[in-house]
Amino acid sequence: MPGLEQLNLAIPYIAAVNIAIYLLCIALAWWALQEFRFDVLLKRPKSAPAKMLQILLSIALGHLVASFFMQYLSFSVGLNRIF
Numbered sequence: 001m002p003g004l005e006q007l008n009l010a011i012p013y014i015a016a017v018n019i020a021i022y023l024l025c026i027a028l029a030w031w032a033l034q035e036f037r038f039d040v041l042l043k044r045p046k047s048a049p050a051k052m053l054q055i056l057l058s059i060a061l062g063h064l065v066a067s068f069f070m071q072y073l074s075f076s077v078g079l080n081r082i083f
Contacts, residue, residue, distance in 0.1 A: 026062030
């Protein structure tokens with residue numbers, strides 16, 4: 001079955017693209033959060049827990065953005081099959 005072989009060849013590339021999108025979105029979220037003033041909200045904005053909060057917020061925000069883009073991509077590919 002040629003379709004199944006093509007799918008098996010495409011899966012690693014799809015996984016690599018998904019990982020790249022996630023890492024890019026997490027990096028963009030980290031970059032964007034650098035402009036946020038954590039010193040207004042936190043007692044010690046330079047402490048290790050404050051940096052961990054910033055990392056976790058970057059991961060959460062990056063995950064949301066990456067999931068949006070990947071779902072949008074899969075929906076747009078699915079629409080291509082309709083027409």
